[in-house]
Amino acid sequence: MRSEREILDxxxxxxxxxxxxxxxxxANEIIAGGFDAxxxxxxxxxxxxxxxxxxxxxxxYFVPELxxxxxAMYRAVDILKPYIPKKDAAxxxxxxxxxxxxxxxIGKNLVKLFMEAAGFQVVDLGRDVPVxxxxxxxxxxxxxxxxxxxxxxxxxxMSRVIERLREEGLRxxxxxxxxxxxxxxxxxxxxxxxxYSSSAPEAPSVLMKLSAIPA
Amino acid sequence: MMxxxxxxIPFTPDNPGVFVDSLNMSGxxxxxxESSGGVMCFVPFxxxxxxxxxxxxVNFGDGxxxxxxxxxxxxxxxxxxxxxxxxNFESGRIHEVIKACGILHGMGEKVCVEIGGAMTIFNxxxxxxxxxxxxxxxxxxxxxVLAVIADELMKYMTxxxxxxxxxxxxxxxxxxLDILGGKFSRMMCEDFFVPFLKRAGTLADxxxxxxxxxxxxxxxxxxxxxxxxxxxxxxxxxxxxACIESAGHVKMTGQAxxxxxxxxxxxxxxxxxxxxx
Numbered sequence: 001m002r003s004e005r006e007i008l009d010x011x012x013x014x015x016x017x018x019x020x021x022x023x024x025x026x027a028n029e030i031i032a033g034g035f036d037a038x039x040x041x042x043x044x045x046x047x048x049x050x051x052x053x054x055x056x057x058x059x060x061y062f063v064p065e066l067x068x069x070x071x072a073m074y075r076a077v078d079i080l081k082p083y084i085p086k087k088d089a090a091x092x093x094x095x096x097x098x099x100x101x102x103x104x105x106i107g108k109n110l111v112k113l114f115m116e117a118a119g120f121q122v123v124d125l126g127r128d129v130p131v132x133x134x135x136x137x138x139x140x141x142x143x144x145x146x147x148x149x150x151x152x153x154x155x156x157x158m159s160r161v162i163e164r165l166r167e168e169g170l171r172x173x174x175x176x177x178x179x180x181x182x183x184x185x186x187x188x189x190x191x192x193x194x195x196y197s198s199s200a201p202e203a204p205s206v207l208m209k210l211s212a213i214p215a
Numbered sequence: 216m217m218x219x220x221x222x223x224i225p226f227t228p229d230n231p232g233v234f235v236d237s238l239n240m241s242g243x244x245x246x247x248x249e250s251s252g253g254v255m256c257f258v259p260f261x262x263x264x265x266x267x268x269x270x271x272x273v274n275f276g277d278g279x280x281x282x283x284x285x286x287x288x289x290x291x292x293x294x295x296x297x298x299x300x301x302x303n304f305e306s307g308r309i310h311e312v313i314k315a316c317g318i319l320h321g322m323g324e325k326v327c328v329e330i331g332g333a334m335t336i337f338n339x340x341x342x343x344x345x346x347x348x349x350x351x352x353x354x355x356x357x358x359x360v361l362a363v364i365a366d367e368l369m370k371y372m373t374x375x376x377x378x379x380x381x382x383x384x385x386x387x388x389x390x391x392l393d394i395l396g397g398k399f400s401r402m403m404c405e406d407f408f409v410p411f412l413k414r415a416g417t418l419a420d421x422x423x424x425x426x427x428x429x430x431x432x433x434x435x436x437x438x439x440x441x442x443x444x445x446x447x448x449x450x451x452x453x454x455x456x457a458c459i460e461s462a463g464h465v466k467m468t469g470q471a472x473x474x475x476x477x478x479x480x481x482x483x484x485x486x487x488x489x490x491x492x
Contacts, residue, residue: 064395068344
């Protein structure tokens with residue numbers, strides 16, 4: 001029987017090398033060996049995803065590679081999840097979605113992935129999300145709102161969400177992060193968002209800085 | 216009203232005429248051309264026509280944003296491979312675009328029809344990770360689907376040319392080097408762009424020119440699948456005019472966005488894109 005460390009390394013490698021089959025077999029080995037499923041995610045899969053994120057920032061990996069890494073990660077997560085004791089994610093609850101009128105969700109899915117890997121509980125509202133759904137999610141206790149869009153034509157949807165949160169007296173309850181190809185720091189400041197993230201891997205650290213959570 | 220490239224176009228969710236009806240579409244295209252001061256009319260007003268013709272469910276939105284697809288038609292690439300059928304050009308919005316092109320040509324307008332590429336079409340039919348996974352593991356299956364898409368786009372472009380299109384403007388903006396990276400960009404070039412654009416080039420003649428989105432043309436050139444040849448028009452010419460005037464001398468070009476009316480070519484040079492054998 002292999003050591004826990006060897007299996008964790010395989011989980012990390014499976015994600016980095018986009019190998020879903022290896023991810024599945026290593027996750028099954030964790031369960032069969034009675035090892036800690038939570039640790040398998042944080043010290044195995046997340047480590048692989050962090051490495052993938054670094055390669056993305058270094059322009060070694062691009063969007064397709066990150067999506068395939070995330071496929072491998074979720075293949076293992078699906079196996080490990082039932083063995084993880086239910087508890088609130090340590091870093092808080094975030095709601096994420098692509099604003100109304102836009103269905104491009106690759107970036108949003110990557111941000112979700114990196115946030116979950118970092119320890120946020122992420123409620124995914126999907127794409128083409130109406131303003132009111134974001135507002136409801138904040139009423140339901142989300143501490144962070146993350147919005148993305150790929151198109152200039154739908155950027156204004158972000159400011160509508162912020163306006164509605166203000167109207168409902170909910171704005172001060174949440175930190176708001178925005179991102180997407182046409183978005184910039186200047187746009188974030190203009191519409192009153194708390195922060196802008198220029199890439200998916202940096203999104204969790206941006207939120208952690210906003211809330212003074214130690215990295 | 217909704218905004219389209221800086222122009223207000225009439226639209227309400229219960230009256231999406233400008234997207235669905237050739238008379239509305241062509242009439243509005245003339246208004247946009249007049250207000251922009253450009254030399255040609257552009258149709259259609261969204262980039263979902265081709266995906267819808269392959270079966271995608273299009274949502275015209277609330278007037279605040281451009282149309283997009285609602286969900287995906289297939290859950291896996293295997294389902295798509297089996298289910299993808301040819302386009303019926305005799306009905307639906309794609310038929311209306313062809314008609315709009317004919318109406319505009321009949322009015323004596325110069326017509327540019329925008330045609331979406333494979334990634335734009337995939338995005339309306341399937342979750343893109345499904346595509347990338349299949350491409351990595353079973354490249355031939357993706358090549359086969361791309362061949363179907365290429366065949367149908369060629370039929371579409373041929374009909375548009377027969378209806379009087381002056382510029383057949385091919386764009387697949389998400390299929391660019393900065394998004395796909397080197398590996399998948401090469402596969403996109405080899406499995407789709409190069410064979411498809413070689414065929415598309417055969418539609419060019421003294422009346423019709425093929426335009427390629429600069430994100431795609433730059434990728435082809437950067438990766439060594441194409442080169443450019445310079446053709447002089449006249450100094451200070453607007454880019455859209457230069458494209459029209461180059462027909463007959465240049466088969467394919469794509470050095471800037473065709474809708475960038477403010478762009479003038481100080482040196483008057485249009486760069487023809489020549490796809491390598």
